Amino acid sequence: MSYVLNDPADFADESAAGFVAAHRTLVRRVTGGVARATATPAGQVAVVIGGGSGHYPAFAGLVGAGLAHAAAMGNVFASPSAQQIYSAAKSVATDAGVLFTYGNYAGDVLNFDQAEKRLNDEGIPCHTVRVTDDIYSASPAEHTKRRGIAGDLAVFRAAAWAAEQGMSLDEVVEFTSRANSRVRSLGVAFSGCTLPGASGPLFTVPAGQMAVGMGIHGEPGIDVVPLPTANEIAARLVAGLLEEVPHDISPAGARAAVIVNGLGAVKSEELFIIYAGVEKLLTDAGITVVEPEVGEYATSFEMAGISLTLFWLDDQFEEAWSSPSYTPAYRKGVVAPTSKTPESIRESTSSELPEAIPAASAESAAAGPIAQAVIAAIRDMIERDADELGRLDAIAGDGDHGIGMQRGTRAAAAAADLAVAGGAGTGTVLIRAGDAWADKAGGTSGALWGAALRAAGERIGDERAPSASDVSDAVTAACASIKSYGKAEVGDKTMVDALVPFAETLVSQVTAGESLSAAWTVAASEATRAADATTDMLPRMGRARPHMEKSLGTPDPGAISLARAMTVAGHVLAITTKN
């Protein structure tokens, strides 16, 4: 658990501030994350990484010479928002463009993809290579669905070397992508971790047992076996990775970089014991170990776990792996000095001035407080249920659903308050709430709820008092937006399973002449029924966890929270509306 806390809600921000303060000569704070203290040389592709907090040195600790140019920093175990990623990338981008590279998780994919689109729309070329090194998270046939774990370091090193060599963006993408195809990892866990301020761990491993295939977000392992000896652990990890050697490589005679990564509570002394076993087994298999790294490179708070990564080298990859680096957390060899960023742009987190609130009709502004009250009610429901939602998510996910919804709804409600105080129309209240939600919550749910509220707000507009059919149209637009961003369909056991019947019922009830409040109540009960029905054995949207199919058995937390939100929204509507 975390012992060092002020307000848990401030954990990630305070930690980031302290990180930057401790490394002022190396990194600067930028909107959305951190960047190298030195300016990106003209013509050099900028490598931008990022992800949730709680994985130090991933990701901020890996910013500097020989590694990333910038890192977008999300909240605890939550993807940074698209806005954060975009801003962090802008702070280091040159005309040569931007490479996004990060671990393959649904929330990161959603948000990085939005940021990539925005950069490209602005004429800054941007491409993505997702790290997919965790062999246990999907079958070889579905290797593009695999998660990224400690192999991040190897892929980031390759990307940075290619960029620093002066390769073009296309070349950097090709090189990084090939590197990713040669990086494989496998992890085991002995205990879970407890998120800052949470009352219990995300998961536990029974005493005397070991979970195989754990992720770095506290996702439990997939197989549970009796705790083996250190040498048996080393043998299992090596054997697993030798079963998945890339097709064009023959292990005997090959050269491989090796990373033994500690997840948090497994200490260096133990990691060295594992390394001793790993090195012997690899050497016995005819593999030459090149510049091994034994330590913490991608952690999960105080989770007890270990992973082994092999990076199958060729001459170029070996040059990349062996090249110098100098970041807060990763230093090797001798790095040539580079020019400092001009003082004038060093600290660029000054928040932009809020945009003026658009003019609205009196009727639309009069309905703004209803939208405000709905959002406040959802926030209050989440405050009450956050722990339960987190536990639900922890069973098969990363356990951050509760706190992510908490951050998002708090920010959304605060933004709605400000908008209403400024006389905003109903549409603007929803849009401001949605943007704040996406930006502060990050993660998957933040991106989806933010997009949904924005779509609804745009449909409702600021011109007139929204009618029942305006609202049902807005919900339909929100539903379409979530399906478009999230790529999920009904039956995928996501929030879409609850949202679609909600929207369809609402439309049919309103069309049949029911009042909004009555129609909403019927639709909300449909959503609740559908959310409960997400309990089954299928994997959830966007998650790389096919092995989990056999162990599910709980409803999708996103669907549950959507249904509960619609239910409390119905209560507010019953009180505040007459039509």
Add this chain to the structure above:
Amino acid sequence: MSYVLNDPADFADESAAGFVAAHRTLVRRVTGGVARATATPAGQVAVVIGGGSGHYPAFAGLVGAGLAHAAAMGNVFASPSAQQIYSAAKSVATDAGVLFTYGNYAGDVLNFDQAEKRLNDEGIPCHTVRVTDDIYSASPAEHTKRRGIAGDLAVFRAAAWAAEQGMSLDEVVEFTSRANSRVRSLGVAFSGCTLPGASGPLFTVPAGQMAVGMGIHGEPGIDVVPLPTANEIAARLVAGLLEEVPHDISPAGARAAVIVNGLGAVKSEELFIIYAGVEKLLTDAGITVVEPEVGEYATSFEMAGISLTLFWLDDQFEEAWSSPSYTPAYRKGVVAPTSKTPESIRESTSSELPEAIPAASAESAAAGPIAQAVIAAIRDMIERDADELGRLDAIAGDGDHGIGMQRGTRAAAAAADLAVAGGAGTGTVLIRAGDAWADKAGGTSGALWGAALRAAGERIGDERAPSASDVSDAVTAACASIKSYGKAEVGDKTMVDALVPFAETLVSQVTAGESLSAAWTVAASEATRAADATTDMLPRMGRARPHMEKSLGTPDPGAISLARAMTVAGHVLAITTKN
């Protein structure tokens, strides 16, 4: 707890082997520890550090340019033996001499002092500066009794810089000693740690509480307070250190290096939050923070704790602190390449051939198996009681007494077996057993028991069958040896409290004509009584823990194990001897 284990008894050795394997380009294995891969330049003082295992990166991770030339590596939480320290120092010593610098713990002091004497006797000048940064472990008036914790790093950096500047040994000692006088630390703990293979933690901190003044060996804190917020922790640490600013320094306007050290389970994200609070408070006090370090520098397995260190700089100390370094675990700036150690001396752990067993009389050799049986019985007693002795030690000490005695008695019994098989006389059996005990156990008890057995063996010799008065003389010699090494007197609540009445009773009983076996039995019961009487409120020998006076209330584990050993020895004598 440690999850990654083969045989717990091999933990430290296997970890050291893996550490060296992972850092072959930087360090080489030498007898007793590790040394830089590069040879010490002619005329340069060699800085030799060391201590128990379980504190990584202290101590092996701190060997390299800008830090130590070699580190002696003891077993888990146990001092290296004098032999190990001597050997590690020899591997890097030049004519310019050797500086020993290490944290001030009784076991380390005993063993380093013996090694220092041996080097000086051989004409290699050697001096010592003990690190005493932990302000909570003794009052300002008794600052030389304080423990060394994470301030080790600052003192080692100063020592290395002075040596690398080409200063003479006297100058290096003076500079390092002045540095130590300007380094102050204070720590807090939230949970204990569990030694590899142990069934439970050395100590626990009640949930929701924080212990102030913890050590790095799992020593519990001295005051227990309700768990404060992160900012309150930072404030407490800063306030504590600002109460103890060196007399010649005025904080306002001063410059200080800062180390925020994590003990194991408190992760980087939390350390950065503490650092943010610390930096603000120091800045508010007018202190300029110079090149802060936030991370793990002296750990205690997975113990949850934090310490703050301030190193009050002047121009020279700032130059030392800011100078480049490149070790397995500590890298900053750019280090000039140095010459590699010639390949021929790179791996120098080949164990020396055992010395031939000295000739013995048939009578003395015939009594060897009795000494062998006594030692085996003590080993068996320790196997049975090790956990209990460890728990006893953990109440006020570092909890390693049980495992230290286990390692020592196993090695002693094995050495006695070999000696008897080789036809050794009784004296040689005891001497071989004692040397093996000291070398394998390390720590305080290892050094003392080793010295005692050697003294007894030298007195008994290999010439004749030992008489009852030979044995009582030998015990008297052993007693004198322990008092001489350990500097403890009766009443200090150490094993001496049990040993002196044992020896005196044995002598008086034998002088009165009792058989050895009968005399021994009476003496052993005196020892037991005296050991039980060590329960009180006084601090234990050589330990820097005056604050503990108020919280003791258990007997000294060293006295208890001595009394039990003498008791089982009496059983053996009753069976095997007739006189």
